[in-house]
Amino acid sequence: MLKVKLDQDKCVSGGQCVFAAPEVFDQRDEDGVAVLLREDVPAELVDGVREAADICPALAITLQEN
Template sequence: MRIDIDEEKCCGAGQCVLAAPEVFDQRDEDGIVVLLDPTPPAGQFAAVQEAAQLCPAAAIVVAED
């Protein structure tokens, strides 16, 4: 799994953090998404997919390797 983040699109809604807190966080100063784990284990795949789907700005793209 490969996760790409577009910080320019991110609106700081925080849905990704709620869906996959082991993989995503937000910067304190502006709420922009931070990728904590660019290669999460397979057990996190469903949560990461959900985070990408919930993102209102479509700032998260997940690709299977």
């Protein structure tokens, strides 16, 4: 299963991941920093999560294939 990692120190609050995969990413209301809702990505969400990693302006999202 695909595992997703988020580096909150790199996050620039662009919110791109939330547009791409709202089931996996959210944002803190106060500073917009992304938060991970789940680490394991089920098959139906893989495309969205890959897109999120691609369009993150700070390259804060990494994917791990298991």
